[in-house]
Amino acid sequence: xxxxxxxxxxxxxxxxxxxxxxxxxxxxxxxxxxxxxxxxxxxxxxxxxxx
Numbered sequence: 220x221x222x223x224x225x226x227x228x229x230x231x232x233x234x235x236x237x238x239x240x241x242x243x244x245x246x247x248x249x250x251x252x253x254x255x256x257x258x259x260x261x262x263x264x265x266x267x268x269x270x
Contacts, residue, residue, distance in 0.1 A: 223229040241247055242262045243255075250261035 223232060239259065242249060243259050245251065245255070245258065247262070249265050250258045253261035
């Protein structure tokens with residue numbers, strides 16, 4: 220199995236999951252004007268434009 224072999228990879232996966240959940244719930248200023256069903260997509264578009 221190739222999954223989470225170190226504590227660091229587990230930490231990255233958990234942090235990413237928590238970030239996505241917080242985006243979906245509207246806890247960040249990203250995509251705050253988007254409809255709840257499209258909030259995650261709008262947030263990632265805003266992040267991509269910022270990078």
